[in-house]
Amino acid sequence: MNIVILKTDALFFILIMVVFFYVLYASKREHLLIPWRQVSRQPMGMSAVVVLSLYVTVAVFDSLHFHPRLPSATDSGSPIQYSSEVMSVFDLLVGPMKRRVEKTYSAPFAAHAFAKETITLADGSTRRGYLRLTHGAAHLRDPANERAADLLGKSAKGFLFGLLAWLCIVTGIVTWCARRLGVPFRNLSASMFAGETATPWRTIFGTLAVCAVVIGFCVSVAPYYHILGTDKVGNDVLYQALKSIRTGLLIGTLTTLVMLPFALLLGIAAGYFRGWIDDAIQYLYTTLSSIPGVLLIAAAALMLEVHMSKHAADYTSLAARADLRLLALCTILGVTTWTSLCRYLRGEALKLREIDYIGAARAFGVPHLSIITRHIMPNIMHIVMISMVLDFSGLVLAEAALTYIDIGVDPSMESWGGMINSARLELAREPVVWWSLLAAFVFMFALVLAANIFADAVRDAFDPRLRESNG
Amino acid sequence: MIAYVIRRIAYAVPILLGVNVITFVLFFVVNSPDDMARLHLGDKHITTEAIEKWKEERGYHKPLLWDTKKVGVDRVTNTIFYINTVKLFLFDFGSSDSGRDIGHDISQRMWPSLAITVPILVIGLLVTISFALIIAFFRATYVDTWSVVMCVAMMSISGMFYIIGGQFLIGKMLRIVPISGFDTGIFAVKFAILPVLVGIIGGIGHGTRWYRTIFLEEINRDYIRTARAKGLSESTVLYGHVLRNALIPILTGVVVILPSLFLGSLITEAFFGIPGLGSYTIEAIQRQDFAIVRSMVFLGSVLYIVGLVLTDISYVVVDPRVRLN
Numbered sequence: 001m002n003i004v005i006l007k008t009d010a011l012f013f014i015l016i017m018v019v020f021f022y023v024l025y026a027s028k029r030e031h032l033l034i035p036w037r038q039v040s041r042q043p044m045g046m047s048a049v050v051v052l053s054l055y056v057t058v059a060v061f062d063s064l065h066f067h068p069r070l071p072s073a074t075d076s077g078s079p080i081q082y083s084s085e086v087m088s089v090f091d092l093l094v095g096p097m098k099r100r101v102e103k104t105y106s107a108p109f110a111a112h113a114f115a116k117e118t119i120t121l122a123d124g125s126t127r128r129g130y131l132r133l134t135h136g137a138a139h140l141r142d143p144a145n146e147r148a149a150d151l152l153g154k155s156a157k158g159f160l161f162g163l164l165a166w167l168c169i170v171t172g173i174v175t176w177c178a179r180r181l182g183v184p185f186r187n188l189s190a191s192m193f194a195g196e197t198a199t200p201w202r203t204i205f206g207t208l209a210v211c212a213v214v215i216g217f218c219v220s221v222a223p224y225y226h227i228l229g230t231d232k233v234g235n236d237v238l239y240q241a242l243k244s245i246r247t248g249l250l251i252g253t254l255t256t257l258v259m260l261p262f263a264l265l266l267g268i269a270a271g272y273f274r275g276w277i278d279d280a281i282q283y284l285y286t287t288l289s290s291i292p293g294v295l296l297i298a299a300a301a302l303m304l305e306v307h308m309s310k311h312a313a314d315y316t317s318l319a320a321r322a323d324l325r326l327l328a329l330c331t332i333l334g335v336t337t338w339t340s341l342c343r344y345l346r347g348e349a350l351k352l353r354e355i356d357y358i359g360a361a362r363a364f365g366v367p368h369l370s371i372i373t374r375h376i377m378p379n380i381m382h383i384v385m386i387s388m389v390l391d392f393s394g395l396v397l398a399e400a401a402l403t404y405i406d407i408g409v410d411p412s413m414e415s416w417g418g419m420i421n422s423a424r425l426e427l428a429r430e431p432v433v434w435w436s437l438l439a440a441f442v443f444m445f446a447l448v449l450a451a452n453i454f455a456d457a458v459r460d461a462f463d464p465r466l467r468e469s470n471g
Numbered sequence: 472m473i474a475y476v477i478r479r480i481a482y483a484v485p486i487l488l489g490v491n492v493i494t495f496v497l498f499f500v501v502n503s504p505d506d507m508a509r510l511h512l513g514d515k516h517i518t519t520e521a522i523e524k525w526k527e528e529r530g531y532h533k534p535l536l537w538d539t540k541k542v543g544v545d546r547v548t549n550t551i552f553y554i555n556t557v558k559l560f561l562f563d564f565g566s567s568d569s570g571r572d573i574g575h576d577i578s579q580r581m582w583p584s585l586a587i588t589v590p591i592l593v594i595g596l597l598v599t600i601s602f603a604l605i606i607a608f609f610r611a612t613y614v615d616t617w618s619v620v621m622c623v624a625m626m627s628i629s630g631m632f633y634i635i636g637g638q639f640l641i642g643k644m645l646r647i648v649p650i651s652g653f654d655t656g657i658f659a660v661k662f663a664i665l666p667v668l669v670g671i672i673g674g675i676g677h678g679t680r681w682y683r684t685i686f687l688e689e690i691n692r693d694y695i696r697t698a699r700a701k702g703l704s705e706s707t708v709l710y711g712h713v714l715r716n717a718l719i720p721i722l723t724g725v726v727v728i729l730p731s732l733f734l735g736s737l738i739t740e741a742f743f744g745i746p747g748l749g750s751y752t753i754e755a756i757q758r759q760d761f762a763i764v765r766s767m768v769f770l771g772s773v774l775y776i777v778g779l780v781l782t783d784i785s786y787v788v789v790d791p792r793v794r795l796n
Contacts, residue, residue: 287489290779292771294737298756299497299764306506397629401738404631405753420631424742427639441632449627456623 002067002082006323008250008330009063015257016060035382038461043200045457047207048450054211055245055447062090062246065319086319090246094239096223100135102234105426108435109151109225110136111143136226154221162216166209173201229435232422241439243414248447251330251399251409252392259334259341260384267342268372268380271349281346285339293336294402300332301407322410329402329409333395341387348380382462389455393448400444416440472787479783483776490772491556494765499551504531507761511568529568529762530554564766569758573766577748583653584735584747586663591670592732596725598671599678600714606679607686608709619683625676634742637669651744666743670736682721689717719790727782730774734767 026032039045066089067082091098105114112130119129132138140146178188192201218238221227228237270281304325352358352375361371402408403417411418423436508525509517526532534550558565564573606618642650642665653662689695690713698708735749744750748767755763 283485283489287486287493290486290772290775291490291493291768292731292734292775295752295764295768295771298752299494299768302756302759302761302764303497305759306510309510310506393627400629400631405737405741405756407756416629420629420635424635427635427643432639437632437635441628444629445627448629449624452623452627 002069004065004067004086004319006063006065006086006319007327008254008323009065011254011257011327012059012063012250015253018257035458035461039457040199042457042460043203044453046200047203048453048457050204050207050211051446051450052454055249055450058090058242059246059249061093062088062243063250064089084317086317090242094222094242097236097239100226100236102133102135102226102230103131104230104232104234105433106133106136106226106230106234108227108229109147110229111140111147114433133226136230137224139224151221151225154224155217158217158220159213160216161220162213163209165216166205166212169208169212170205228439229433231419231436232426237419237436237439240414240419240436241416241443244416244419244440244443245447247326247409247413247415248396248399248444250326251333252395252451254327254330255333255337255395256388256391258331259338260388262334263338263341263345264377264384267345268349268376270342271346271351272353272368272372272376274350278346281342285342288335289339291336293333296336297329297332297402298407300328304328318412322413325410326413329399333398337391337395341384344383344387345380348383349376352376352379386455386459386462389451389458393451393455396444396448396451400440416444475787476780476784479780483780486776487560487769487772490769491559494768495552495556498761498765504551507531511759530565559766559769565762567755567762568760573763576751576763577766577770580746580748580751581733581735582747583659583745584740584749585732586659587666587670587739587743587745587747588732588735590663590667591674592725592728594667595671595674595678596721599675600682600721602675602679603682603686604709604714606683607690607713608705610687610690619680622676622680622683626680628673628676630673630738631742633669633673634666634739637665637672638742641665641668651742653743653745662743662745666739666745670739682717685717685720686713689713692716722789723782723785726785727775727778729781730777731771733774734771 026036065086068085068087070081070083103113106112107114110133112132115130116128117131118126119131120126132143137143137147137150140150174189174192175185177183177192178185181188191197193205195202218227222238226236226238228241231237231240266281266284270278308321308324358371358375361375366374399408399415400417400420403415404421408417409415419436419440423433423440426433426436504526505522508522508531512521512525523532531551533554554565562574564577567573567576602618606615609615609618638650641647648665649662650665651662653659695708695712698712703711733748734752735745735747737749737753739745740747740749741753752764752767754760755767
């Protein structure tokens, strides 16, 4: 294996490291833990966390890229050859789904192709009919009679498997909690399932159960059937939808990561220093925010195309090209969204600089930089946190819309917008090809809904105004 | 008041200048006109003559900022910056890369855009405000909780699915209205119904939730408690006091987007095949017509800034507490 680190992978892992260190830092400081405890008491918020962490897991596995080894020639002495194709660990895990490509459309769980074709029989004569799929339900000899029973058996197996996995996870969690709290296992599990604990464990376990069963079903059935059918060129739709998770998550998170330094630096500088610095920064963000976001993105996408055609030699690999487009999209989305965060931060910094303890720090001769990092930064972090989670769902939706009008991610990159785009025209078909749209809808809806619910929980916990009125 | 309006408009000029500098840098400095020509002409082995010809046809052969060969004022005016950027201030958009008059195209195509966006805004506002009032009436009950859950769920569905769902259900299954297209005059109504309906439904989730927050903020104010203490009925309190005061933030929030209605919606127009300014932009992007995209960026910024100025003025008009100083 020859490991490849794409630019977006590197940024994504930096982001994960930042979150990791924040967790380490916050876990030792009581005042930072209080709002998170409040988040952890909201049943809806916690079930959203479960769903979100599933998505993040897929994205992480899908961000570990490498060049696979080519099957080497017969003699072992030849140097190891690597394919130019970039694969991820996630591709390895779901390997069969990636490779099992049909000829064209096929319906979910189908054994036969979706459209009639001319079939050449053994005796040389031809007739019109539905061809058997190469992979979907290929293990059955007589799909018409066997399929229902086979599907039922496989789903039951998946269901049981999922429940078993769920039981293991739940037992693990309860044992760990019981040991930490010093409470007998039986008492703790009883109170958890009765919904008597501060953290809504019952809801968490319920969400986990649903997820485990769905995953168990997929793991058990996917090797034999195309659960969500195949698309125009015969790729498995479920696989595409799963691959799109990384694109969506990256757009939602990296955009914030890219814009954050600018928003923080400029917002605080404007509010803290006032005077001409304030004027200049206000002018900058008013100008940028007055350009309609879509048009700025369109202009930037056009310019990127010119740039890439000029430097065509530098972007030989398809993955590198798609990666650059993704990064450019994150950057330009960041440019269009940082202005509102910058405005909030400026307002907050303006308020903070007039507070007595900062006046005292100045009177003691503490340098500006220390005042900003020690006194102002910690007091505006809640705004950053709130805007980060609130922006996320909007960005995921924006990605799909932008890809649809051809100024989003590269067409070679799997994304929900691309799936919608290619599937939309097929709605005119009779009978309708609906599964690509359904897949994109379900995956997007679950992610955005979870993100919205989580964002509300975080906002309620971190916004001091709301906190005072609640408490 | 007039002095205030003039001052606000004067503030807008440097911002527009900034927008122009940004678009100029983006279109002419980051990539030179040579690169644009190469992308347009496509072939990798094109001759320099072909590039020069392409540039000359579109006026991109001139110097960027300063023409050393000319004398006097011509040194500044005979440049790309002056012709393609400064002239936008006079709403002289010039001609597109394919030779059509952009100003004429825009004046033609803004009407279909308006035919979609204005009804969506007006009817959508009425619908969402009514929903929000109903929810505010039932605040802190199950109706409230479940309505908010519904709103969050509706917000989480991409606008494209509303469009696809609407086209499929109403256009294809029930065959009530055409799926896409447009017509002139009164016949346009037939084509406008579906996009407007979809636009309204798609906006319910976000709008209702937002207005509910505004109403609830207003309901907790002291003067509402006074009104209740006087013995006023719940409906008088809601319509006479809460709604009227909540209309201030709602109205000023709407004013800012009023001018942008001209631009239409890119996604809606693309899906429904409406020949408005949104689809004009998309076509320009797909044809890589730099002149049109540049003009639309400028026009969008102008409209947004007009919206900001109108918002400031409307604050003064509707809220007597705001003073000009």
